[in-house]
Amino acid sequence: MPWLRRMPVSENQNFQGETNMTEPVRVRYAPSPTGLPHVGNIRTAFFNWLFARHNNGTFIVRIEDTDVARTVPGALEGILEGLEWLGIDWDEGPRAGGDFGPYFQSQRLDIYNKMAKELVERGFAYYCHCSSERLEKMRAEQTANKKPPGYDRCCRDLGLGGAPGAVIRYKTPLEAKTTFHDLIRGDVTFENATLDDFVLMKSDGYPTYHLANVIDDHLMKISHVLRAEEWLSSTPRHLMLYNAFGFKPPIFAHLPIILGSDRSKLSKRHGAVSILEYKEQGYLPEAMMNFLALLGWSFDDKTETFSKEELIKHFSIERISQTSAIFNKEKLDWMDGTYIRKLSPHEFAERAMPFLEKGLPPEVKRPLDISYVKKVLPLVHERAKTLGELASKELTWFFFIDKLDYPAELLIDKKLDRKATAAMLDVALVRLDELSAFDADTLESVLRPLSDEIGVKAGQLFGTVRTAITGLTATPPLFQTMEVLGQNTCMKRIKEAITKLKENAG
RNA sequence: GCCCCCAUCGUCUAGUGGCCUAGGACAGCGGCCUUUCAAGCCGUCAACAGGGAUUCGAAUUCCCUUGGGGGCACCA
Numbered sequence: 001m002p003w004l005r006r007m008p009v010s011e012n013q014n015f016q017g018e019t020n021m022t023e024p025v026r027v028r029y030a031p032s033p034t035g036l037p038h039v040g041n042i043r044t045a046f047f048n049w050l051f052a053r054h055n056n057g058t059f060i061v062r063i064e065d066t067d068v069a070r071t072v073p074g075a076l077e078g079i080l081e082g083l084e085w086l087g088i089d090w091d092e093g094p095r096a097g098g099d100f101g102p103y104f105q106s107q108r109l110d111i112y113n114k115m116a117k118e119l120v121e122r123g124f125a126y127y128c129h130c131s132s133e134r135l136e137k138m139r140a141e142q143t144a145n146k147k148p149p150g151y152d153r154c155c156r157d158l159g160l161g162g163a164p165g166a167v168i169r170y171k172t173p174l175e176a177k178t179t180f181h182d183l184i185r186g187d188v189t190f191e192n193a194t195l196d197d198f199v200l201m202k203s204d205g206y207p208t209y210h211l212a213n214v215i216d217d218h219l220m221k222i223s224h225v226l227r228a229e230e231w232l233s234s235t236p237r238h239l240m241l242y243n244a245f246g247f248k249p250p251i252f253a254h255l256p257i258i259l260g261s262d263r264s265k266l267s268k269r270h271g272a273v274s275i276l277e278y279k280e281q282g283y284l285p286e287a288m289m290n291f292l293a294l295l296g297w298s299f300d301d302k303t304e305t306f307s308k309e310e311l312i313k314h315f316s317i318e319r320i321s322q323t324s325a326i327f328n329k330e331k332l333d334w335m336d337g338t339y340i341r342k343l344s345p346h347e348f349a350e351r352a353m354p355f356l357e358k359g360l361p362p363e364v365k366r367p368l369d370i371s372y373v374k375k376v377l378p379l380v381h382e383r384a385k386t387l388g389e390l391a392s393k394e395l396t397w398f399f400f401i402d403k404l405d406y407p408a409e410l411l412i413d414k415k416l417d418r419k420a421t422a423a424m425l426d427v428a429l430v431r432l433d434e435l436s437a438f439d440a441d442t443l444e445s446v447l448r449p450l451s452d453e454i455g456v457k458a459g460q461l462f463g464t465v466r467t468a469i470t471g472l473t474a475t476p477p478l479f480q481t482m483e484v485l486g487q488n489t490c491m492k493r494i495k496e497a498i499t500k501l502k503e504n505a506g
Numbered sequence: 507g508c509c510c511c512c513a514u515c516g517u518c519u520a521g522u523g524g525c526c527u528a529g530g531a532c533a534g535c536g537g538c539c540u541u542u543c544a545a546g547c548c549g550u551c552a553a554c555a556g557g558g559a560u561u562c563g564a565a566u567u568c569c570c571u572u573g574g575g576g577g578c579a580c581c582a
Contacts, residue, residue, distance in 0.1 A: 032582045067581055148508040149578060167580050194509050202580040209582050233510050233577040301520035302530045324575060328517050331532040382545045462541035474543035
């Protein structure tokens with residue numbers, strides 16, 4: 001009975017990940033509320049969720065709030081908001097409850113305390129009275145002498161008792177190896193001698209991640225631990241703890257890390273790293289989900305588009321890549337564009353509205369005129385990569401603002417001069433004034449022949465009118481744009497353009 | 507410095523000894539369409555890090571080198 005073992009093990013430990021499918025799949029996402037929900041973290045949560053859903057298992061959110069100093073107010077809410085935005089729901093955890101709670105580690109302190117003490121009593125751990133100053137100095141010397149930094153085991157055999165300021169350390173076996181089977185990386189072996197006596201309980205009475213995560217994963221009956229690769233090197237420590245406690249370890253799978261464009265771990269300087277930033281920028285959650293799924297996982301040699309249901313259906317750990325992946329924002333943009341284009345006009349309007357309300361200049365009257373917006377939106381639907389950029393100068397401002405701001409030169413075609421341009425607009429103005437209908441077809445039937453009449457190419461005339469009407473050279477189709485803008489606005493803007501040309505003529 | 511992981515187009519990847527003169531996608535480039543911009547369609551550029559070994563045969567197996575990443579806290 002391993003539970004009764006009194007001395008640290010010294011024989012080689014082998015932990016083969018038995019895929020015992022008779023046990024229910026229970027996986028967890030265990031964020032620490034120390035900052036915004038990083039896309040890398042969320043991707044880990046997402047893969048856990050996919051694995052749970054694929055196997056009809058349970059997805060648990062557990063909050064690892066054991067670092068009092070680093071806890072950030074609002075971080076927890078942000079993390080949950082990020083999950084909810086993507087449509088990742090959890091069966092147990094904050095707000096959801098469950099039979100294995102509490103799901104906040106800060107509320108489980110007595111458990112960790114009791115179990116850590118038990119480890120001390122049974123000879124697997126010991127109290128350490130070393131001050132942080134001493135440890136810092138020790139580390140500095142080790143680094144200076146190019147030695148691997150690590151606790152020098154000063155208190156290991158002193159048989160010290162608990163005291164204020166003391167910590168509990170694990171008595172790492174000095175010999176032998178720890179081997180385990182990782183579902184993504186195969187067998188991984190560490191020499192125990194390369195591991196130091198790590199801290200289990202901090203002096204403030206909180207457990208370290210190593211202790212708390214092992215105890216909770218066991219108590220919460222976690223079957224598989226899918227976590228980022230940065231945890232790979234602390235897995236042997238966890239295994240030693242499972243062994244010391246006599247717990248059966250879960251099956252491990254260490255996910256590839258997401259990198260920034262310079263191949264280092266994705267961080268702030270690479271741009272947006274919080275999933276909520278993407279929400280605010282108007283990316284579609286379903287596109288984000290699809291994109292994230294393909295960062296480190298693939299289905300076959302050609303499928304790029306997956307609905308949530310398809311992802312759940314096809315997801316498997318075997319198809320997770322072993323290689324870290326660079327976050328390719330260009331591809332995200334493309335994918336988001338494809339999802340936007342698939343939206344029905346109604347749904348597009350529905351989802352775009354909040355972004356227009358937020359992003360259009362303040363002088364535009366709120367609330368926006370919905371029926372007008374619904375006329376504008378189809379013209380920009382296939383041009384937007386995100387909902388957020390819908391409310392940009394380039395895409396929609398000119399539909400809503402009163403006064404256009406652009407240089408007169410923009411009106412003038414390369415092969416024409418200022419005078420000819422003004423003359424062209426003069427004629428156009430007259431023709432448009434005569435119109436009783438102002439729809440795209442009518443407009444084309446009037447303006448297209450006009451170019452012949454004036455002796456310019458259609459594109460030259462249209463280009464100048466386009467700029468006069470929108471202040472831009474790249475816009476949705478001219479006649480449809482004019483139809484939406486209406487006769488009055490178009491006439492007014494052409495007049496303003498003519499004035500602009502004549503004013504600066506000298 | 508020590509430990510661990512990884513290595514196919516610029517990027518995400520397919521590829522589990524012969525189907526590979528290496529496939530797809532994004533980006534790039536060229537073209538078509540066209541009133542501009544998009545979208546769409548067609549085409550094109552572009553990779554098995556290097557060296558050994560195993561084998562009739564290696565992107566696929568093994569070893570070494572190199573390169574990249576991660577870890578080495580009273581942080582998670």
